[in-house]
Amino acid sequence: MPEVMECLLCLYDFADDPELVKLAQMMLDLLLLDMVCDSLDGLYGGAHGRIYAPVALDHTRSSTFPLYYLYFGHGYREQIHAPCLIAALCSGYRPQQQTYEIALGREQSYVHQESKHLHCITCETPHKQLPQEDGSINKYTYYTPRYIIGAVNFQDAYALESKAGWYAHHQQHQWDLSLPKATTLKIFSHHPGHYGTEGSEHGYWTGDLGCGCGHFFGEKNVVMAMYEIPETQALHWIHCHVPRDAFDQVEEEGNYLFLRKSEVYISLFIQNGYIWTTEGEYARKEIISHGRSNAIICEVGDEMTFGDFASFRRTIRQNRVVFDPGRMELSYHSSLEGELVMDKSKRVVRGEAVSFPYPTYHGPYLVSAFNSGVIEVRTNEKKATYDFNQITVRYA
DSSP states (O other): HHHHHHHHHHHHHOOOOOHHHHHHHHHHHHHHHHHHTTTTTTOOOOBBOOOOHHHHHOOGSHHHHHHHHEEEEESOOOOSSSOOOOHHHHOOOOOOOHHHHEEEEEOOOOEEEEEEEOOOOSSSSSSSOOOSSSSSEEEEEOSSSSOEEEEEEEOOOTTTTOOOOOOOOOOEEEEEETTTTTTTTTTEEEEESSSSSSSBOOSSSSSSSSTTOOEEEEETTEEEEEOOOTTTTTTOOOEOOOOGGSSSEEEETTEEEEEETEEEEEEEEETTTOOOOOSSSSOOOOOOESSSSEEEEEEEEEEEOOSSSSHHHHHHSSSEEEETTTTTTTEEEEEEEEEEESSSOEEEETTEOOSSSOSEEEESSSEEEEEEEEEEEEEEEEEEEETTTTEEEOOO
16 A cells, blocks of 8 residues: 555646646545545454554554544654655645545444455556456444454355466465554464565465465454465464464463453454463464364454453353364354354354445445446535546545
8 A cells, every 4th residue: 555655746736738647646545545545543343455464463564554643643752663655745735535534533433345346457467457356345343432343254256277377376365453552452363384585475374375265254343264274385373363472361271261451351363272472572472273264253342341251251262163174164153243153154143144346435434336347435414425437636
């Protein structure tokens, strides 16, 4: 995003073509609106594409972190590590008023859905744009004032023998729970690859390039994950980033790991059990679970919905979990969200199948039909319609 913004900011400030300037302004607005809707106090939460290991483990390492501070402010100024773009500091561009209203005025929980086309680029030199393939990547984010959680709820496969298919799951951060008490309070599971150059392959904390063994499903405060690791993969285990010492209370009960940070409660169910990493860089920050077939369920709550931490743990342990590794099907009956079921091809909420693709955007602030080129921004009974087909913005 920062590299794209740098190009757009330069077009906005220096292009001679008024139409090109208008398009750059509209796209800058959209990028910031997209970021804000998935952020909590500057923490860009949920699933991501094009992410690197340092960013996966700490929000301060993200290049969006200083951009969010520059435009909207957040509570972590002294912790900014990533450089801020000179172009953003010097540009005449300013976000539109509705973006500020969203960034600074969200007090209620909400769901934000979005859908993106499959990546269709080629690895041949020189690079050539490949025809856009059918299919989509469908992202789901649940925002609350206390935490933000989300996942890639479904991703279509590329066509057989697709020239673009090699890029599937490249640098993708498939699900994530982030809490605003600290920038490293991030929990997610992942199948690690080898230790090569991060970003160019299936890395230790990011991406699933050349493997694609994970399947994910988020529904409000719950995220489910399944893994089917091929025999040919070097590592037959998964791991979770869990910064243990950052939490106020940690309880381990069989295959369940329970964590409390102030009034927020977190449950991690690990189908195959787990062990803590005790030495090295990730000591007390990583748990490992062995086995080629595995499942993870994360549910988040607080004192308003569960009372105290002990009540939360009792309730979660009573929730039914069924994992069938042969069929690769996982079902979970949450006391809050009801019956949730997933396999490799479908997602079901309380008996109703989820339809994909999602709209390009669907939430309280951004609405857009898939592939329409028209985005509505809604705040406080006001509406702005961004029409990229006509290169216009209409206000109502």
